[in-house]
Amino acid sequence: MSDPIKMYPSKPQKVYFYATCLVDLFYPEAGMAGVQLLEREGIEVIFPEKQTCCGQPAYSSGFNDQAREVILPQLGLFPEDYPVVVPSGSCAGMMRKHYPELFAGTPQQSQAEALAGRTWELTDFLLRVCNLRLEDQGQPVKVAMHTSCSARREMGIAEVGPALLQQLDQVELVEQARPAECCGFGGTFAVRHEEISGAMVQDKAEALAAAGAEEFVTTDCGCLMNIAGYSEKQQLPLKGEHILSFLWKRLQAADKAPVNAGGKV
Amino acid sequence: MSQHQEAVQEFHPRVHAALQDSQIRNNFRKAMDGLMGKRQQAFADWDLEGLRDLGAAVRLRALSRLPELLEELEANLTRQGVRVHWAENGDQACEIIRDICQARDAKKVIKGKSMVSEEMELNAYLEEAGIEALESDLGEYLVQLAEETPSHIIMPAIHKNTDEISALMHEKTGTQPSRDVAYLTASARQQLREKFMQADVGVSGVNFAVAETGTLCLVENEGNGRLTTTTPSCHIAVTGIEKVVEKLEDVTPLLALLTRSATGQHVTTYVNMISGPRKEEEKDGPEEVHLVLVDSGRSSIYQDEELLDTLRCIRCGACMNHCPVYTRVGGHAYGTTYPGPIGKILMPHLLGLDKTRDLPSASTLCGACGEVCPVKIPIPKLLQRLRKEAVDGDSLRPSVVSGHGVKRRFLEVLAWKGWAKMHAHAGFYRLGTRMMTSLRGLMPSKLGGWTRYRTPPRIASKSFQQMMREHAQKSNAGGRS
Amino acid sequence: MNQARSNILRRLRAGRKASFALPRSDFAPVRDRDWSAAEKLDLFQQKIESVHGEVHRVPAQQWVPELLRLLAEKQLSNLLVSPERKPGQELREQWHGDLPELLAYDQPIENWKSELFNQVDASLTTCRGAIAETGSLILWPDTQEPRLMTLVPPVHFVLLEADQIYATFHEALSTQGWVNQGLPTNALLISGPSKTADIEQTLAYGVHGPAELVVLVLE
Structure with missing residues (x-):
């Protein structure tokens, strides 16, 4: 009954890129960083333009009908047997773990299962499939990693972010207290149970700052928006960034501006 | 029905009181940290x-x-x-x-x-x-x-x-x-x-x-x-x-x-x-x-193949000890005999969803409970199931839990239907994102509970889709040169 | 309430799903241990000491003087011990007037509840072996060594034969054939003195049962 062992594919020539709605609208530079890291590995990135959202907001609110309605037209966007990479642990988790449940017993069951089977969180894919090697070009900095709960528990990739960061010579990775504890985002939870969410994000941001981190990086835009938004409002000395943006910037010479910094919190 | 059980519905005021009580918060934080450490060692x-x-x-x-x-x-x-x-x-x-x-x-x-x-x-x-x-x-x-x-x-x-x-x-x-x-x-x-x-x-x-x-x-x-x-x-x-x-x-x-x-x-x-x-x-x-x-x-509970897993519980309390919500609000805030994650999936069956309506949603679905459950109860999955039951959200699998549909509200249903229309049609979606990126200056600075604790999210000046299109053009141009 | 019984059973039978996917029960995680006798003894001692139990290893012939030393050290004025069991007999043979009084649980509890609860300082019992992995003693109370004998006196001494230590609970109950021979009205695992952490997770001993559990391991 243990989770099946993950079978990574060999490094492909092409991948499908599933950007997620938060990247699309709020953190496009994180998506671009992901694309460029893939291209740096010689992989052709295919971006099916008709993609929207993975359906998770409705699903985690109990509106399965609406989740299916949104997912259904997207199931056919990835016809070839290429891996589908996602710059988010929680959206990847939605596709990998919950699509098969949602479509069980429907005509789309096998399509959903097939898609789930080749969906990968992007940092995991870069490290384990592409065997990414990074040469740090940046200034010394103290960074903490916040692995999202879905990345940690649904996707089982808690060790991936730290392993990538540790490749960077000038980056000192510090660890916050209770690294495995949730930041309190939880999608609509942050609004439905605002006070609990507020208490959780307070503890998380303070723990990151107390660890001496000048910046935290994370696999997930929801956590990023939550923790960085709190930190900014409370004026804590703590910036936040998607791990893909961070990694890509570290590969550029210090005098070269990153491709696009728009939308960064 | 006792007063105690009727009071279950008053979840938010109790949460508010618990969060204001620094003694309660400290007592639970300290205790839960200790219990988590001991379990790990054991x-x-x-x-x-x-x-x-x-x-x-x-x-x-x-x-x-x-x-x-x-x-x-x-x-x-x-x-x-x-x-x-x-x-x-x-x-x-x-x-x-x-x-x-x-x-x-x-x-x-x-x-x-x-x-x-x-x-x-x-x-x-x-x-x-x-x-x-x-x-x-x-x-x-x-x-x-x-x-x-x-x-x-x-x-x-x-x-x-x-x-x-x-x-x-x-x-x-x-x-x-x-x-x-x-x-x-x-x-x-x-x-x-x-x-x-x-x-x-x-x-x-x-x-x-x-x-x-x-x-x-x-x-x-x-x-x-x-x-x-x-x-x-x-x-x-x-x-x-x-x-x-x-x-x-x-x-x-x-x-x-x-x-x-x-x-x-x-x-x-x-x-x-x-x-x-x-x-x-x-x-x-x-x-x-x-x-x-x-x-x-x-x-x-036994009648339902999925909910049945709730009955595996051996009442160890590890799900509570590891729950970031329980740790913040403590056991009394739930107003139920069994608090914490197991309470959220068990009490709706014992009392009815109508009396426990706010419990299934009071979770980030972080999964810490399921990860430590000694008999592998898929607690987050069951929470999602109960959320679905509370809003009658799945026409393929009709709701069965007593009090189901209690949270199905006209305006929320309408909002999700609208959300689904927008995201099920790539054309609507692209139109929507284009509007939001170009009108991003009009984003309200106050967004209810979100901005009580955080700055509002910032919409990017260009969506990822737009950036990808430009990126593709650049690559093509580069390829030709 | 026979109506309740049939209603409950009927609901359970009617509601049962045909598709119970039954995984195999692989008992290896609670069974397979490869420990020598010496390792088992060491582990038993380490585990029971970690929860405030006291262990004294003595040659099988030397336990009486060791017990007398401990009784004196702990300043106990009497000891409840079965006169019918071999240790009780041995003890009585080597007894003399200056020593703590030997008491016997020779009547039903109703006749001497107050004395047992208020006047007995310590008890000595045998056991049916021990479990190394958890530092547990196995006791099956009976007419000679009744249930409360191991619970009410503030100090409980137990004689354990060193070759009666099983690796795991699973090994103990299968080797001793608990299911086949049938369980007694009450069977116990005792692992240390009574304790609580209900006040701010601070350990305190002797909350309802004995504050001291002393094991004499006979080698």
Whole structure:
């Protein structure tokens, strides 16, 4: 009954890129960083333009009908047997773990299962499939990693972010207290149970700052928006960034501006 | 229905109060940090996944034959001289216990720890019948002195610190105020010794009921459970129907999981296995032993293949100890007998979703509970299921839980339908994102609860789709040059 | 309440799903241990000491003087011990007037509840072996060594034969054939003195049962 062992594919020539709605609208530079890291590995990135959202907001609110309605037209966007990479642990988790449940017993069951089977969180894919090697070009900095709960528990990739960061010579990775504890985002939870969410994000941001981190990086835009938004409002000395943006910037010479910094919190 | 249960609906005000109470927050944070650390150490040398798989397998096997095992348990216990009673709900169970007491003319009941008895509010029921019911587990005793309910299923008084307990004992029992836990404990021992000697009936819970041998297993550290089941001339054990296991050997993995998951102990001080009343030649033990099997909604959980996993629970409390929500708000905020993640998936069945409407959504679905559950109950999955039930959100799989649809509100349904229309059509979606990026200056600076704690999210000047299009053009241009 | 019984069983039978996917129960995680006798003894001692139990290893012939030393050290004025069991007989043979009084649990509890609860300082019992992995003693109370004998006196001495230590609970109950021979009215695992952490997770001993558990391991 243990989770099946993950079978990574060999490094492909092409991948499908599933950007997620938060990247699309709020953190496009994180998506671009992901694309460029893939291209740096010689992989052709295919971006099916008709993609929207993975359906998770409705699903985690109990509106399965609406989740299916949104997912259904997207199931056919990835016809070839290429891996589908996602710059988010929680959206990847939605596709990998919950699509098969949602479509069980429907005509789309096998399509959903097939898609789930080749969906990968992007940092995991870069490290384990592409065997990414990074040469740090940046200034010394103290960074903490916040692995999202879905990345940690649904996707089982808690060790991936730290392993990538540790490749960077000038980056000192510090660890916050209770690294495995949730930041309190939880999608609509942050609004439905605002006070609990507020208490959780307070503890998380303070723990990151107390660890001496000048910046935290994370696999997930929801956590990023939550923790960085709190930190900014409370004026804590703590910036936040998607791990893909961070990694890509570290590969550029210090005098070269990153491709696009728009939308960064 | 008691006031306590009706109050379940008032979740938000209690959360608010708990979060404002820095003492409560500190007490829980400290306790939960300690319990998490101890659990981790206790499993350090174990094949934990193998053990959890075994624990889950044992519980599933028991549930697969639940009616047969209950009959086998009953037959074996009866043969060994234990009287078995069945109750469809808490009130019936209370009645049975009251009747046993009255038949023996019993006026004083001493209790070992039993969450099922909390669930059916036995103490209040007995008091009304003129029978004193006194808790003897130290934590339960303190909670009873304070006229409260347990805030944790394993550590009932975890919400109080030593100073608060000292003040409580001083006020209610006249002990000297003290920060010396040994002194406070010794005082409670003294107070309860007399009560044990005088008690007519002992009421206890059951951790595992073994069908094969007709054995009731009770797991505890203090010895109050053993005193409760030995000293009075009558012992009444009360338990949910799901607590049965098939074989005696099935207890071994569950015991190993229970104590380590709960408090990080490799075993509790006492594992008390009761298979019958005192035999004629024996010099102590109760003359009468009763077992009350309580349904209270469990058989309806059993009807559903997915929800059934709720019944695997062995009540270790690890899900609470690891829950970031429980840690912040404490057990009383839930307003239910079982708080925390297990409470959120169990109480809607016991009380109805209408009375527990805010519980399933009070989770980030972070998965910490499912990760530590010793019998691998997929708690986050069941929370999602109950959210779906609460809004009648899946036309392919009709809702079945009592009180389903209670959270289905016209405006929210409309909002999700609109959301779905926008995201199911790439054209609408692209139009929408283009509008938002170009009108991003108009984004409101206040977004309800979100901006109470955080700055508003910032829409990018260009969407990822636009950037990708430009990126593709650049690559193509680059390719041509 | 026969109505309740049939209603509950009927609901369970009607609601049972045919598709119970039953995983195999692989008991290896609680069974397979490869420990020598010496390792088992060491582990038993380490585990029970970690929860405040006291262990004294003595040659099998030397336990009486060791017990007398401990009784004196702990200033106990009496000892409840079965006159019918071999250790009780041995003890009585080597007794003399200056020593703590030997008491017997020779009548039903109802006749001497108050004395047992208020006047007995310590008890001595045998056991049916121990479990190394958890530092647990196995006791099956009976007419000679009744249940409360191991619970009410503040100090409990136990004699354990070193070759009666099983690796795991699973091994103990299968080797001793618990299921086949049938369980007694009460069977116990005892692992240390009575304790509680209900006050702010601070450990305190002797809350309802003995504050001291002393194991004499006979080698």
